[in-house]
Amino acid sequence: xxxxxxxxxxGSERDVEAENGNWKSRRFLLKDDGMGFSLTETTIFAxxxxxxxxxxxxxxxxxxxxRGEIEDLTNGxxxxxxxxxxxxxxxxEKHKLRAFEDMRLICVFNPPLTxxxxxxKEGAYPLVE
Ligand code: 9YT
Numbered sequence: 001x002x003x004x005x006x007x008x009x010x011g012s013e014r015d016v017e018a019e020n021g022n023w024k025s026r027r028f029l030l031k032d033d034g035m036g037f038s039l040t041e042t043t044i045f046a047x048x049x050x051x052x053x054x055x056x057x058x059x060x061x062x063x064x065x066x067r068g069e070i071e072d073l074t075n076g077x078x079x080x081x082x083x084x085x086x087x088x089x090x091x092x093e094k095h096k097l098r099a100f101e102d103m104r105l106i107c108v109f110n111p112p113l114t115x116x117x118x119x120x121k122e123g124a125y126p127l128v129e
Contacts, residue, residue: 004028006041014115022048031112038112044068044099053094057109060088066103071096 006026009015014027022045029039044050044066063085070087071078073094079087081103089095097103 002029002033016115018050020050021045022050025107027113027115029112031114033112036110036112038107038109040107040109040113042105042107044097044103044105046099046102048099050097051094052097053092054089054109055092057111057113058088058090058092059110060086060108062086062106064104064106066099066101068097068099068101068103071098 009026009028014030015024016027017024023042024045025040025042027038027040029035029037031038046066063081063083065083067083068081069078070081073096074091079085081087
């Protein structure tokens, strides 16, 4: 069994911040935990807009605090996000995330993140073996 607390993740190598300052993420589960998915708590900072394209992963995201929106760039639709909203990128959709307040998001990835990915210029995470 794996038991981890936010307290022990904060300040460790599982606590990361985006280079562009748009988000921070606490990685509860990564590939080397052997679960087949990763689990993170990601905060998107208020006033930011982030372009993302997870072409190698599917991701589901559950918002537990804050407010923002997601624009699906494949069809131009924008969906509001607030505490209690889930979105799932089951089609590798290119998207923009905008936060009006700090948004706390619980994110699950398949395949799991290794923790070594960096968003490339396409907004994607490469597949890291
Ligand atoms: C909102 C979102 O896409 N979160 C993904 C996880 C985060 N970017 C991370 O931990 O790398």
